[in-house]
Amino acid sequence: MRASETMEGTLDQARCGTLLEVQGVYAEGEIRRRLLDMGLVKGARIRVIRKAPLGDPVEVEINGFFLTLRLEEAKTVKVRLLEAGPFHRHGGPHYGRGRGMGRGRHRWFHRFNPFSDTDHS
Amino acid sequence: MTPSKEIRVALAGNPNSGKTSLFNALVGSNQKVGNFTGVTVEKYEGFRKYRDYKIRFTDLPGTYSLSAYSPEERIARNFILSEKPDLVVHVVDGTNLERNLYLTTQIMDLDIPFVIALNMYDEVKDKNIDIHLDHLERLLGAHIVPTSAVEKTGIQDLLDHIVNYREGTITFRPHKLQYSQALNTVIHDIEEILSRAKNLNTSQPLHWLAIKLLENDKEVYKLLQDHPIWITLNQYLLKHLDSFKHLTGNDPETLLTEERYAFIRGALAETVRLPGKRKQDLTDKLDAILINRFTGLPIFALIMYLIFTATFRLGEYPMIWIEDFFTWISIGLKNTLPNTLFRSVLVDGIIAGVGGVLVFLPNILILFLGISLLEGTGYMARAAFVVDKIMHRVGLHGKSFIPMLTGFGCSVPAFMATRTLKNDADRITTLLIIPFMSCGAKLPVYTLLIGAFFPTRHAGKILFGIYIFGILIALGSAAFFKKTLFKGESEPFVMELPPYRWPSLQSLLLQMWHKARLYVRKAGTVILAASILIWFAGNFPKDENIAQKMNALRTQIQEQDLPPHEISQALEKIKVEEEALQFEQSYAARLGKALEPAIKPLGFDWRIGVALISGIAAKEVVVSTMGTIYSIGNQVTEESASLRERLRNDPAYNTAVGLALMVFVLLYVPCIAATVVFHREAGAIKWTLLYFFYTIGVAWIMAFIVYQLMSLFF
Numbered sequence: 001m002r003a004s005e006t007m008e009g010t011l012d013q014a015r016c017g018t019l020l021e022v023q024g025v026y027a028e029g030e031i032r033r034r035l036l037d038m039g040l041v042k043g044a045r046i047r048v049i050r051k052a053p054l055g056d057p058v059e060v061e062i063n064g065f066f067l068t069l070r071l072e073e074a075k076t077v078k079v080r081l082l083e084a085g086p087f088h089r090h091g092g093p094h095y096g097r098g099r100g101m102g103r104g105r106h107r108w109f110h111r112f113n114p115f116s117d118t119d120h121s
Numbered sequence: 122m123t124p125s126k127e128i129r130v131a132l133a134g135n136p137n138s139g140k141t142s143l144f145n146a147l148v149g150s151n152q153k154v155g156n157f158t159g160v161t162v163e164k165y166e167g168f169r170k171y172r173d174y175k176i177r178f179t180d181l182p183g184t185y186s187l188s189a190y191s192p193e194e195r196i197a198r199n200f201i202l203s204e205k206p207d208l209v210v211h212v213v214d215g216t217n218l219e220r221n222l223y224l225t226t227q228i229m230d231l232d233i234p235f236v237i238a239l240n241m242y243d244e245v246k247d248k249n250i251d252i253h254l255d256h257l258e259r260l261l262g263a264h265i266v267p268t269s270a271v272e273k274t275g276i277q278d279l280l281d282h283i284v285n286y287r288e289g290t291i292t293f294r295p296h297k298l299q300y301s302q303a304l305n306t307v308i309h310d311i312e313e314i315l316s317r318a319k320n321l322n323t324s325q326p327l328h329w330l331a332i333k334l335l336e337n338d339k340e341v342y343k344l345l346q347d348h349p350i351w352i353t354l355n356q357y358l359l360k361h362l363d364s365f366k367h368l369t370g371n372d373p374e375t376l377l378t379e380e381r382y383a384f385i386r387g388a389l390a391e392t393v394r395l396p397g398k399r400k401q402d403l404t405d406k407l408d409a410i411l412i413n414r415f416t417g418l419p420i421f422a423l424i425m426y427l428i429f430t431a432t433f434r435l436g437e438y439p440m441i442w443i444e445d446f447f448t449w450i451s452i453g454l455k456n457t458l459p460n461t462l463f464r465s466v467l468v469d470g471i472i473a474g475v476g477g478v479l480v481f482l483p484n485i486l487i488l489f490l491g492i493s494l495l496e497g498t499g500y501m502a503r504a505a506f507v508v509d510k511i512m513h514r515v516g517l518h519g520k521s522f523i524p525m526l527t528g529f530g531c532s533v534p535a536f537m538a539t540r541t542l543k544n545d546a547d548r549i550t551t552l553l554i555i556p557f558m559s560c561g562a563k564l565p566v567y568t569l570l571i572g573a574f575f576p577t578r579h580a581g582k583i584l585f586g587i588y589i590f591g592i593l594i595a596l597g598s599a600a601f602f603k604k605t606l607f608k609g610e611s612e613p614f615v616m617e618l619p620p621y622r623w624p625s626l627q628s629l630l631l632q633m634w635h636k637a638r639l640y641v642r643k644a645g646t647v648i649l650a651a652s653i654l655i656w657f658a659g660n661f662p663k664d665e666n667i668a669q670k671m672n673a674l675r676t677q678i679q680e681q682d683l684p685p686h687e688i689s690q691a692l693e694k695i696k697v698e699e700e701a702l703q704f705e706q707s708y709a710a711r712l713g714k715a716l717e718p719a720i721k722p723l724g725f726d727w728r729i730g731v732a733l734i735s736g737i738a739a740k741e742v743v744v745s746t747m748g749t750i751y752s753i754g755n756q757v758t759e760e761s762a763s764l765r766e767r768l769r770n771d772p773a774y775n776t777a778v779g780l781a782l783m784v785f786v787l788l789y790v791p792c793i794a795a796t797v798v799f800h801r802e803a804g805a806i807k808w809t810l811l812y813f814f815y816t817i818g819v820a821w822i823m824a825f826i827v828y829q830l831m832s833l834f835f
Contacts, residue, residue: 024375030190031613033336036378037186038615039220044382052508053417059612063219066618070508070513073613114362 004032012074014048020079021045027076039063040077128176128287133197133228134212135221136617139240142270143212144180157196162654171280173285187227189340191460191543200327201231208286209235215245218389225261226381227295232326235263242275243265251394260388271625298384303369305758306375307361308332310634311826318350365492404620412503421507425526430493432484433530433561438481447476452474465660466653474652477739478794480601482532485640486633488527488534492541493632497624501541502616509614514594516603518542518612521551523772528558532795537636544612550602556791557595559588562740568788569744573768574779591787594819651793655738658709671699706784712761723779723785724826733785739792777831783826789820
């Protein structure tokens with residue numbers, strides 16, 4: 001895959017600490033309504049904070065609050081990468097959260113490759 | 122006071138916006154809790170007298186939006202639209218305007234007067250967030266009153282606004298929310314079509330109906346589809362929606378939401394100045410530990426353990442006091458009143474029944490203190506986040522965990538704890554599987570049966586096995602219900618993790634008080650009636666022949682020349698035997714005998730049948746009933762034989778029967794108190810019937826399998 005393609009993906013694949021921009025929600029019915037209501041509209045910025053201890057659901061920061069959603073639901077949110085990895089000094093309120101132990105096994109090797117499904121390609 | 126001096130106000134706002142605290146600050150203890158019609162969502166109402174007016178507040182459920190998907194949202198919007206409160210007080214968390222104002226835009230669409238209570242204003246100040254209130258008021262078309270429920274500031278100002286609005290001294294200007302040209306055209310066209318509809322029986326503003334129609338709102342669709350205007354409307358939609366999508370590259374639903382958020386961003390850019398850089402606050406620091414990948418689960422387990430232990434260990438002491446108190450009353454009455462039917466119904470029916478119900482009150486209070494703390498501090502959402510993956514396997518929500526865990530103590534508080542679940546499918550499923558979590562009252566039954574039929578070295582393993590078996594049945598049932606009854610009705614897990622806050626003592630105490638009141642009121646009515654019924658079945662009819670025969674035996678003994686202690690011992694034995702004989706021909710026993718064919722395949726005889734029936738009063742009664750029945754025929758000679766030994770020596774029973782009985786007691790319908798609470802929480806008779814037949818059905822099938830399999834080996 002070319003670099004430009006790795007910059008887009010779905011929210012469930014995004015790694016902790018990345019800053020993303022929402023491109024659109026591709027769910028139907030209630031889930032769609034919920035996600036839209038919570039502010040996952042085109043252009044909204046989200047930062048991936050962490051995954052639950054068992055790997056699902058995922059916690060993100062959006063519009064100044066913390067939102068959790070299952071990977072199943074996150075899969076329907078199309079996003080574009082704005083800033084990779086935990087190293088970027090965004091000045092955003094939760095910079096520190098992306099750091100520390102246990103941010104994913106491949107953190108060091110793939111920090112510019114934020115969507116894990118591209119790891120294998 | 123004339124009725125015209127009453128002002129009806131509805132409080133609407135996001136969850137965690139401090140709406141309930143504000144409600145408490147407004148009305149104090151002048152409040153009561155009920156249910157919204159037809160649903161189990163709690164409705165808090167209260168009043169405050171202020172400047173000649175009686176202001177009635179209704180605390181609507183916290184919502185992020187006003188869509189038709191969750192019961193909370195439907196309640197909130199239907200209340201506003203059909204009850205038509207004089208004024209809506211929209212509670213907004215001042216520290217998180219961007220998300221909170223989204224609900225504001227939905228309220229704007231309703232074209233109703235509202236005042237914004239800009240809550241948590243103390244935190245806004247602390248965080249150096251600078252809000253240009255005048256300008257924001259102009260944009261939103263509503264008056265904004267800064268409030269702090271915690272510090273009780275702005276309350277008076279808010280009350281003044283409500284009264285001033287009523288007296289006409291303040292008015293509202295139109296808001297500045299304008300949708301794009303494309304949307305406006307469609308909205309306007311639909312409004313126009315709707316205005317032509319004759320007798321469109323709705324109290325809802327056309328503008329709002331048009332918007333909701335474009336948002337694919339289920340309820341609005343249903344309303345309009347039943348009306349002749351639908352033909353025109355549908356033609357219009359078919360014709361214009363495609364070109365709309367083509368033109369804007371988007372569907373109206375998405376565009377409406379996007380434009381709302383765009384309006385909010387614009388408004389905030391003009392009116393709010395955030396401090397340059399946000400520091401890591403308490404929430405960040407706590408979350409880094411509490412829901413961290415490594416420590417998250419252990420901490421969760423520890424907190425659950427603490428709540429569970431506190432509920433049942435700490436609750437034990439007041440429970441003993443309550444039991445002692447009722448025993449004291451019973452003994453007192455037995456000693457003062459003559460031995461009549463009245464005494465029997467009072468002591469063994471009413472007092473025993475109500476006492477047996479009130480005894481759960483300490484558990485309920487402590488558990489709900491714990492749950493209120495978890496919810497009030499914000500940890501509840503984190504707990505759901507941490508265990509959701511496990512619960513999701515069987516189709517449940519992370520929040521189902523707490524009710525299920527509580528079920529190991531007692532089903533009554535466990536059923537009540539399902540109120541934290543917002544989705545009906547999740548809530549009903551959780552309610553239905555809680556009976557399989559082996560409750561504390563079943564323990565004496567297991568202890569007796571394990572002691573009777575298993576060697577001591579296996580006791581622990583068998584007991585543990587029974588508990589695990591219950592959990593497996595519960596999880597299996599959850600998966601089964603989710604795949605059949607509630608197919609595809611899972612609540613999407615899209616949940617806010619609110620900032621950690623310390624809940625006010627007032628809110629905590631009020632919540633405990635409400636729960637206690639709800640429960641005690643039940644104890645005073647339905648459960649009392651049920652207790653009397655069960656007492657009646659066990660005590661009637663009385664057989665005069667037995668009484669006469671026993672009286673004859675009594676005289677015979679008293680006439681013999683025996684030492685006094687032997688006489689009293691002999692009399693005691695006669696009393697036990699008389700009770701047993703009377704019981705054997707009571708309605709309860711007849712029912713047990715009638716049931717024998719049905720439970721024969723499980724290896725049970727009528728005596729077990731009777732014990733199981735009386736177990737519906739309370740599970741531990743299974744043991745005492747067996748004690749009563751098994752005194753039959755074993756009297757006088759076998760004086761040292763305990764119930765356990767009697768069971769062991771009874772040729773009718775063996776290990777297979779013992780194990781099947783344990784399985785049956787584990788799974789069959791919980792006690793009457795729990796069943797009544799279940800019915801109230803589930804809210805419909807069909808669920809209670811399902812619960813009844815499902816638990817008994819599963820119990821029968823499992824006991825049957827266990828008995829038949831075991832019979833091959835023993």
